[in-house]
Amino acid sequence: EIVMTQSPATLSVSPGERAILSCRASQSVRTNLAWYQQKPGQAPRLLIYGASTRATGFPARFSGSGSGTEFTLTISSLQSEDFAIYYCQQYNNWYSFGRGTKLEIK
Amino acid sequence: DVQLVESGGGLVQPGGSLRLSCAASGFTFSNYSMNWVRQAPGKGLEWISYISSSSSAVFNADSMKGRFAISRDNAKNSLYLQMSSLTAEDTAVYYCVRVLVVPNAFGYFDLWGRGTLVTVSS
Numbered sequence: 001e002i003v004m005t006q007s008p009a010t011l012s013v014s015p016g017e018r019a020i021l022s023c024r025a026s027q028s029v030r031t032n033l034a035w036y037q038q039k040p041g042q043a044p045r046l047l048i049y050g051a052s053t054r055a056t057g058f059p060a061r062f063s064g065s066g067s068g069t070e071f072t073l074t075i076s077s078l079q080s081e082d083f084a085i086y087y088c089q090q091y092n093n094w095y096s097f098g099r100g101t102k103l104e105i106k
Numbered sequence: 107d108v109q110l111v112e113s114g115g116g117l118v119q120p121g122g123s124l125r126l127s128c129a130a131s132g133f134t135f136s137n138y139s140m141n142w143v144r145q146a147p148g149k150g151l152e153w154i155s156y157i158s159s160s161s162s163a164v165f166n167a168d169s170m171k172g173r174f175a176i177s178r179d180n181a182k183n184s185l186y187l188q189m190s191s192l193t194a195e196d197t198a199v200y201y202c203v204r205v206l207v208v209p210n211a212f213g214y215f216d217l218w219g220r221g222t223l224v225t226v227s228s
Binding site (some may be wrong): 001030034036039042043044045046049050055087089091092093094095096097098099100 | 141150151153156165167168181200201206208211212213214216217218219220221
């Protein structure tokens with residue numbers, strides 16, 4: 001099983017600032033990596049797939065990068081609606097999720 | 107609208123069984139592989155089961171220990187999850203999820219239902 005490790009568990013950032021979330025895989029997943037956004041009381045929503053392709057409906061301030069075992073989700077200028085929990089997921093060898101990073105308002 | 111709507115959740119006693127359903131609409135259900143994913147209260151996401159578009163391939167996460175069975179009826183645009191020998195650790199919101207398969211990989215989850223809550227308690 002591929003273990004996905006996200007850091008930090010909680011990230012406190014002020015609106016307008018940049019947030020950088022990390023995700024590490026226990027073995028290479030190439031670029032078969034997705035990010036999901038989940039807001040309280042809602043289902044997760046696909047944000048990034050293929051490590052760097054933004055899903056429909058998300059603005060350009062969201063960007064993903066990385067390959068192999070190290071990945072990053074960057075939100076360039078945080079808006080109020082961006083505060084949520086973000087999960088990474090590998091789909092290279094079945095599926096496994098990270099434990100999530102909670103992005104909270106500082 | 108393209109959507110997935112789960113049903114069948116509720117309160118069940120430890121050791122009991124439950125069958126979840128997921129109704130798909132707004133897209134050609136038979137063209138897509140599907141999954142179930144769950145989320146315990148205040149916890150992260152856990153993949154449960156996968157079924158291919160024609161039901162020819164079915165896989166479960168090892169952690170489910172053979173207690174869960176995924177199935178589908180393409181004529182009814184429906185996905186199912188039969189759960190048995192339930193314990194308190196199975197208490198979670200269960201999501202029906204559509205997969206976009208990609209070459210040489212398993213595919214990412216592009217459409218999620220709102221989920222149905224299963225509570226296992228006496």
